[in-house]
Amino acid sequence: xxxxxxxxxxxxxxxxxxxxxxxxxxxxxxxxxxxxxxxxxxxxxxxxxxxxxxxxxxxxxxxxxxxxxxxxxxxxxxxxxxxxxxxxxxxxxxxxxxxxxxxxxxxxxxxxxxxxxxxxxxxxxxxxxxxxxxxxxxxxxxxxxxxxxxxxxxxxxxxxxxxxxxxxxxxxxxxxxxxxx
Amino acid sequence: xxxxxxxxxxxxxxxxxxxxxxxxxxxxxxxxxxxxxxxxxxxxxxxxxxxxxxxxxxxxxxxxxxxxxxxxxxxxxxxxxxxxxxxxxxxxxxxxxxxxxxxxxxxxxxxxxxxxxxxxxxxxxxxxxxxxxxxxxxxxxxxxxxxxxx
Numbered sequence: 001x002x003x004x005x006x007x008x009x010x011x012x013x014x015x016x017x018x019x020x021x022x023x024x025x026x027x028x029x030x031x032x033x034x035x036x037x038x039x040x041x042x043x044x045x046x047x048x049x050x051x052x053x054x055x056x057x058x059x060x061x062x063x064x065x066x067x068x069x070x071x072x073x074x075x076x077x078x079x080x081x082x083x084x085x086x087x088x089x090x091x092x093x094x095x096x097x098x099x100x101x102x103x104x105x106x107x108x109x110x111x112x113x114x115x116x117x118x119x120x121x122x123x124x125x126x127x128x129x130x131x132x133x134x135x136x137x138x139x140x141x142x143x144x145x146x147x148x149x150x151x152x153x154x155x156x157x158x159x160x161x162x163x164x165x166x167x168x169x170x171x172x173x174x175x176x177x178x179x180x181x
Numbered sequence: 182x183x184x185x186x187x188x189x190x191x192x193x194x195x196x197x198x199x200x201x202x203x204x205x206x207x208x209x210x211x212x213x214x215x216x217x218x219x220x221x222x223x224x225x226x227x228x229x230x231x232x233x234x235x236x237x238x239x240x241x242x243x244x245x246x247x248x249x250x251x252x253x254x255x256x257x258x259x260x261x262x263x264x265x266x267x268x269x270x271x272x273x274x275x276x277x278x279x280x281x282x283x284x285x286x287x288x289x290x291x292x293x294x295x296x297x298x299x300x301x302x303x304x305x306x307x308x309x310x311x312x313x314x315x316x317x318x319x320x321x322x323x324x325x326x327x328x329x330x331x
Contacts, residue, residue, distance in 0.1 A: 056303045092329050093292040094275025097305045099329060153330060168330030 049075055050180065053089065053098060059155030059165060060087070060100055062131050064179070072098070076178035082106070082151060084120070085129075087179040090153065090170050098176060099166070102129065105144060105152030114141035132159035144169060151175065194319075195278040198287055198312060201319045205230045206273045206293075209259065213268045213298065223263050224256045231255055231321050232313060238325040267298035273308075285314040290327075 025031035046052055051072040055064050064070065064087070072089045082088060084106050089098040104127075105111040109120050118125040144152050146169065154167040192200070208226045211219070231252045240246040249258050262269075276291040288311055295304035307327040312319045 056305075090329060092275070092305060092307045093277065093290050096274040097292045097294055099305075101330075166330060168328070170330055174329070 049073070051089070051095065051177065053100070055100060059157050059160060060102075061157045063087075063129055063156050064100060071180040072177040073180050074177040077172075077175065082172070082175055082178070084125075088151075088153070089176045089179065090174045091176050095176060099153075100179065101153035101155055101167070101170075103151050104154055105146050107146055107148050107150055109144075109146045109152070111144045111146070111152050112141050113143075129156050130158055132157055149173075194280055194284070194287070194314075198278045198280075198289055198319050199276045201230070201312075202273050202276055202289060202291065202310065205321070206271045210269055210271045211263060211266075220263065224260045227256055227259055228252065229318070232315070235321055236323045238323070240326045240328065269298070270296040287312050287314075287319070 051074055053070055053072055055066060055068050055070065058066050082103055084103055086103045087100065088103060089100055091098060104118055104125060105120060110122075112119040116124075118127060146152055149172045150169045151172065152168070153170055155165055158165070205227070208230070211223065233252050234250075235252045235255050237249040237255050237258065238246055239248075249255055272294045273291045274294055276289055278287055278289045280287045288309065291308050291310070293304065293306045293308050295306075297304060307329050309325050309327050310321055311323040313322050314320075
């Protein structure tokens with residue numbers, strides 16, 4: 001004998017509100033695990049591999065304009081040395097504020113800057129990345145002799161006043177990584 | 182348990198110095214809408230951070246190094262900068278503190294990040310500060326700029 005509404009029937013399962021599965025999924029416990037994995041992966045990725053940066057300043061214009069976002073690849077120099085032409089980030093007291101500059105001299109180079117341009121070991125350096133160039137008005141050429149582990153860095157925007165343009169030598173340990181794009 | 186609690190709640194000297202320097206950056210910052218009283222009190226609000234014989238050495242690219250000796254002159258310089266600028270938002274980041282063996286003197290290395298009015302370029306500058314403990318407070322005896330690129 002069966003009848004409707006007897007006490008042995010299981011209670012009707014209420015249909016979940018449509019937003020509920022959309023937000024936490026059909027299996028909330030697994031959703032939490034997936035969210036935790038995404039958070040941990042993001043933290044590791046953006047702390048140890050790709051450091052997000054916001055460019056502040058005009059020294060790398062027009063290639064890297066003021067206010068734009070980019071990433072620093074911190075693994076770029078794990079297996080290779082920095083090369084001439086690379087755009088790199090240099091640490092200051094830590095990694096919250098970095099200098100973004102281009103390498104124009106590598107260890108062992110003798111670099112000269114004059115009104116005629118940049119010369120590395122007596123050869124003129126072709127700088128296709130320099131779009132804004134003016135003749136910096138200095139009285140005598142500037143020279144740098146780079147020792148082991150030393151790199152010469154300068155910005156792409158040569159239309160700035162020479163004195164306002166921050167440039168010079170950095171040690172390899174100061175280089176945090178290479179810009180991603 | 183009580184000892185553990187006291188130990189946990191008492192900041193280390195390094196933490197105290199870090200907080201002190203961050204307080205200095207906050208006190209040295211000002212906005213465009215600050216009141217006249219705030220402008221007048223600017224110098225005195227910074228006074229407590231510096232020792233009487235404080236020294237400030239600033240090396241500017243292409244312009245050489247300039248030094249200011251004595252707290253009065255340091256505060257006068259700060260007041261001059263305050264009047265010249267409309268606003269300044271200063272932050273001290275990546276502060277590393279090295280406490281000396283005597284326990285009453287220390288060095289701190291940090292990056293100053295400054296957002297100044299009318300400047301397209303934000304200021305970023307590595308700094309080194311020397312501090313000494315007087316009573317319960319850490320006072321700055323010297324601040325100098327460090328060149329990131331040589």
